[in-house]
Amino acid sequence: MTLLEVSDLKCQYRLDSHTVQAVDGVSFYLQPGEILGIVGESGSGKTTIALSILRMLGHSASVSGRVSFEGRDLSSLTVPEMNQLRWKEIAIVFQNSLEALNPVMTIGEQVTEPMLRHLPITPSEAKARCVDLFVMVGLDPSWMNVYPHQLSGGMRQRAMLAMALSCDPRLIVLDEVTSALDAFTRKEIRELLYSLQKTRGYSMVLISHDITFVSSLASRLIVLYSGTIVESGPTPEILNDPRHPYTRGLIHATPDIFLYKDLWGIPGDSPAGEKQTGCPFNLRCTQPVDACRETAPFLRPCGNGREIACHRGGIATLLKAEGLRFRYPLPDKKTLQAVDDVDLEIHEGEVLAVVGQTGSGKSTLAHILAGVLVPETGNVLFMNGSVHGGTQGHRFRGIQIVFQDPFSSTSNRFTVCDAVKEPLDINKIGDGEERLRMVKEALDLVRLPSTDQFLGKYCGELSGGQRQRVALARAMIMKPRLLIADEITSALDVSTAANVLRLLKGLQNRRGFAMIYISHDLSLTLKIADRIAVMDAGRIVETGNAHDVMLSPKTGYTRRLVGARIGLCCHDHDHAQEMRADDRKLKP
Amino acid sequence: MNEKTRNTLIIRFVITLLVILAINFFLPRMMPGDPFSTTSSDVQGEDIVTMTEEQRQYFISYYGMDLPLHEQFFRYLANMAHGDFGQSIYYKIPVTSVILIHLPWTILIIFCATALSTAVGIILGLISARNRKKRSDRVMMTGLIAFSEIPSFLLGIILLLIFCVWLKLLPLAGAVTPFAHYAGVVDQALDIAHHAFLPVLTLALAQLTGVYLLTRNTLITVSSKDYIRTAYAKGLGERIVWTRHALRNALLPVVTRTGFMIGLMMGGAVLVETVFSYPGIGLTLRSAVVNRDYALIQGILLVTAVSILLCNLLVDQVYRKLDPRVSD
């Protein structure tokens, strides 16, 4: 029998001026002995869910939906019945442990209190049991007689756990138990919870915004956004292959999962609690369609025990290439297989890095994907349409490509204004005034001055970094859905390259376009890539999550590529292996 | 408490005491007039004794008032050190005796009033906080705040008129029935309670709203704390959560306030004792001021100040006991 079943839970806080829809139709279940994780950013309604399970929301909240525990509908219980059940059957550990313990009562008093309330035992028996509990959670029993403020954060958290375990509950709800703790203590608490669950089979609902912590313990995950579940499923599947754009953003913003990448949060704010029509995520989504603004998507199964709430069925495929081949003729009638049987997929809002040595066929591939070069075999579909003839580059929200050499993409004899405006001129978009406005906008976007003086400058007068930015502005003016950046920093010095790269990633993050970033420099790509495709002699030899490719390269070629990084610290690679090992330890 | 904090505590106490002594000495002497030129009398029908100039000079030098001020002050300090408060000029008996006769009555009414207002205030505050945002809370709060606007002497007079003049239920003046023969201790105690009832009530009512509001507001703040949530989650039930968990935390500021309150009540006692002609230290102080009885004024003020000081010290200790966070 399922231990806990929550169906269509809705919670609303009535405030003086407005109401806050904190939880909006949440359903989930928990099997005995299972750890379920609920993740979501601050204000997504996690604590509200925890409180409503125990019917502990105050008078200002209205709750609907059904919470059943071991088959009993909790809303049908009277207050005394509910009080019988609280802590005895379901115990809860709240976030912020200094406030969660009564400052004027000793720890021992507080741990024995629920035992005296719920169990048929004498005070001295309760005290003896308290000693056992302290030992169990790794606290010295001598701490029983001190007050909460005399304990450290980690010790308080242990005391809270001892308190939660005191009546041997069937279910423990843990709300942000580690968010106030340092990394080391956090890990200790994790170990403790892990061993408690393994040895005693406690069922737990683990609530946190810390996805690393939750996923290291929970077998299933629920991702909460603005009071609704956007994705749920088994933990490893969700971590390795997030389907919802929000889940992906959450995972990508987690430093423990992406060890090398620079952190980029999900742009925008959660509309926490505001009543809205449409998908709650639509303002921050990288792939909204019209339906997203009109109706809210329902949570639907999508195989493997996973569920997702998205009109587009999760992160959509933007570009799909199959069986691409291309040969260059060589002078002596021979040919060079530049691209050899390449399959490639890029998703909405994703940064895919294609890395490989010079001459491995990266640029040729880029040209094929942009539709500038026609492959001998295979085809490329962009949003289910052909890219043939480069027509995707002629319209807004299509594909744009920025080349390796800024001096070739922007002619010396063009002024900045002309260079940026050219795509509009060629494609006859807008009138003169409108074009100028768009040019200025694009220049602002790439942080170049949009003064008349600068607009009138010749491209030949600009520095390399500036020219690369002009090239970027030229691409951005077409508001691409996919940007292909081919070695755009290789001609620049380190500092300028870093600036351009940050600018590019910032633009990508904010505007949510997908990007294929082509480079031979592995270290640099690691800073921005979500996925990496490794290319050797025209073939893609390996693809995967950036950190996986980096930490456990599967092919010899990738290993060589990884090893060829000139690290200042010669232990760099070993260190990475160590971290990886730690990472594995963290996962059960 | 370690030695260091104890030392600073003692030093603070001594300095405060010295300042009190100084103020105490100079303040009465800055009032116009002297004890031997009283021309008005407080009590109707009392014979006004007018002295000749020689008599006056004699008394002035007898009480050492012809000495330079600083010399008087040092003498005064020396006497204080011996516990000698001097002679009351008006009553012609030692100041200590005067104080010992009257102080117990004041202590009685202040103690009872403090206990009463604190207990009732806390209970009302608890009821109000538990019914927060309901009608009963609003009615109680508005009522008590409006009530607290009535000055306590006016309240005393109103009570006096209702209970003593109109209903004739309670005695008009005094602390005991004069020349009464009591059948036993119980009888005597009842008589004392009978007389103290209105002064205590007046004093207590003046403080009630303050205690009530403080309790209510602190309870409301405390009730949103996470540990209250934890207490509910433990299934302890509403009553235990409020008393064992919320009230125990909310009492801390109430205790501090009670300390200040005792000081305030000393002032209030002068008014209330005057209204009810209750023979406490307040009434005595009043007549001492009217008669320019320096020695007595000084004695009373000193006793008052020292008792306030002791009260605060006591409250400090109680607070340390109640709140484990300040004890180390």
Ligand SMILES: Nc1ncnc2c1ncn2[C@@H]1O[C@H](COP(=O)(O)OP(=O)(O)OP(=O)(O)O)[C@@H](O)[C@H]1O
């Ligand atoms: N007592 C309350 N009164 C009114 N609104 C509330 C109350 N508690 C929470 N909310 C609102 O409900 C929404 C969800 O809050 P909740 O505390 O459940 O979020 P959370 O996911 O636990 O966030 P955090 O990670 O910060 O703890 C938020 O918009 C919050 O402002």
Ligand code: SF4
């Ligand atoms: S595609 Fe639409 S439904 Fe899906 S997450 Fe984005 S906004 Fe929501």
Ligand SMILES: [Mg+2]
């Ligand atoms: Mg929370």
